[in-house]
Amino acid sequence: MVLKVSEVSGSLDRYHEEFEGAEGFLRASFPSFGETFVGGMALRSKRSVSADSPTSSCGSSLSVASVISTSPSKSSVLSASSVCSMPIPVVPQKKYSAHADKGNIHTWIDAMRAQSPPHYHGDTVEAFDIETTIYNSWLEKHPSALSSFDKVIKHAVKKQIVVFLDYDGTLSPIVEDPERAFMSAEMRSTVKDVASCFPTAVISGRSRPKVYDFVQLSELYYAGSHGMDIMGPANGSDGFRVKGIKARDKKGNDVVLFQPAIEYLPLINKVTTALLESTKAIKGSKVENNKYCVSVHFRRVKEELWEALAERVGNVMKDFPTLSLTHGRKVLEVRPSIAWDKGKAVEFLLKSLGFKDTSDVIPIYLGDDKTDEDAFKMVNTTKYGCSILVSSVVKPTEAKFSLRDPLEVMEFLRRLVDWKK
Numbered sequence: 001m002v003l004k005v006s007e008v009s010g011s012l013d014r015y016h017e018e019f020e021g022a023e024g025f026l027r028a029s030f031p032s033f034g035e036t037f038v039g040g041m042a043l044r045s046k047r048s049v050s051a052d053s054p055t056s057s058c059g060s061s062l063s064v065a066s067v068i069s070t071s072p073s074k075s076s077v078l079s080a081s082s083v084c085s086m087p088i089p090v091v092p093q094k095k096y097s098a099h100a101d102k103g104n105i106h107t108w109i110d111a112m113r114a115q116s117p118p119h120y121h122g123d124t125v126e127a128f129d130i131e132t133t134i135y136n137s138w139l140e141k142h143p144s145a146l147s148s149f150d151k152v153i154k155h156a157v158k159k160q161i162v163v164f165l166d167y168d169g170t171l172s173p174i175v176e177d178p179e180r181a182f183m184s185a186e187m188r189s190t191v192k193d194v195a196s197c198f199p200t201a202v203i204s205g206r207s208r209p210k211v212y213d214f215v216q217l218s219e220l221y222y223a224g225s226h227g228m229d230i231m232g233p234a235n236g237s238d239g240f241r242v243k244g245i246k247a248r249d250k251k252g253n254d255v256v257l258f259q260p261a262i263e264y265l266p267l268i269n270k271v272t273t274a275l276l277e278s279t280k281a282i283k284g285s286k287v288e289n290n291k292y293c294v295s296v297h298f299r300r301v302k303e304e305l306w307e308a309l310a311e312r313v314g315n316v317m318k319d320f321p322t323l324s325l326t327h328g329r330k331v332l333e334v335r336p337s338i339a340w341d342k343g344k345a346v347e348f349l350l351k352s353l354g355f356k357d358t359s360d361v362i363p364i365y366l367g368d369d370k371t372d373e374d375a376f377k378m379v380n381t382t383k384y385g386c387s388i389l390v391s392s393v394v395k396p397t398e399a400k401f402s403l404r405d406p407l408e409v410m411e412f413l414r415r416l417v418d419w420k421k
């Protein structure tokens with residue numbers, strides 16, 4: 001059986017209706033949940049192949065050599081005098097849902113699946129055709145940033161491009177073991193070239209020192225913990241509404257360190273200990289402390305144990321009412337309930353770079369995950385902003401453009417460099 005394009009488009013529209021219906025239901029049932037929930041297209045077949053199946057790493061081995069401290073507890077990059085005198089900025093509180101009832105647990109699990117939907121590699125050539133047709137129909141709404149390259153750089157002659165890069169799934173392929181998510185030497189050298197042409201920042205859910213260890217390029221700006229730990233340039237940051245702490249990196253450069261969730265540090269360490277204890281019996285689970293947030297990984301846990309794991313996470317959360325849960329690709333993330341996200345980090349960095357008027361700049365943001373959606377939204381509010389989702393499967397997204405995988409990301413970045421040169 002071969003479906004006509006119109007029939008497939010119909011399925012896609014029906015899917016969107018169902019997704020929106022589910023989101024409406026969730027909003028009604030859990031008023032605060034709409035802020036974090038994102039659904040996704042779960043095209044399932046009996047013999048599906050995961051979009052996130054382990055990919056071999058082509059990365060080089062990494063050594064710990066950085067301008068940034070690798071110990072989350074030490075601020076070795078800072079000159080002591082700079083740290084103490086600055087007030088901790090007050091960031092408005094934002095409530096996410098973290099109730100551990102069964103309804104929510106299933107919602108978390110569905111939301112995690114939605115971020116990593118399987119490829120619909122059905123049993124037949126026709127099934128493959130359907131998948132391709134549905135993907136192509138989605139591509140019409142989120143065209144490839146490669147085929148639309150001229151559109152992306154249309155205004156770039158007179159404006160300054162600033163590049164924002166997510167790490168996992170964007171610069172490095174998704175792999176089973178988060179400790180081995182290396183980026184390739186080619187990608188590193190490409191990002192280095194990008195940074196020699198445009199201001200470039202990496203914005204990751206990882207802790208800042210950890211993502212630095214993976215990337216190993218001192219010429220970039222880094223925001224770790226989903227933007228809650230930013231090291232940016234000192235120039236141009238004066239006058240910014242929420243000031244960072246003036247500091248100096250190991251090379252003697254002036255930088256600004258901005259950590260809006262700093263007072264949550266003891267709590268994050270406490271919840272990490274509690275999560276480690278409560279999840280240790282679940283085989284394959286992993287708790288990763290990302291300094292201002294904590295990831296609980298489901299990727300190596302058998303699917304039949306996902307509910308038990310989510311339930312344990314939910315039970316721990318009951319003791320931490322000021323923390324919230326969000327989700328990503330086979331991961332639940334515990335974070336402070338503050339109104340700060342990757343979008344705010346992009347805004348902060350743009351202002352820190354001196355772009356108070358965003359119509360002077362072309363921010364280009366590339367990311368693959370739910371938490372990148374906040375950054376897409378922010379970039380879309382700017383006149384020339386370019387938001388790019390990295391995904392080889394259909395996902396609901398705010399991004400205007402798409403790229404399939406880190407290899408296409410590298411090709412896109414190369415074209416940016418070539419265009420500049």
Ligand SMILES: O=P(O)(O)OC[C@H]1O[C@H](O[C@H]2O[C@H](CO)[C@@H](O)[C@H](O)[C@H]2O)[C@H](O)[C@@H](O)[C@@H]1O
Binds near residue numbers: 169173178203328369
């Ligand atoms: O914002 P990012 O840089 O994309 O970080 C988001 C999370 O990425 C990592 O987890 C994801 O990648 C792992 C390695 O490929 C994969 O095993 C895992 O299933 C993914 O969720 C990282 O380990 C998390 O701490 C980050 O929050």
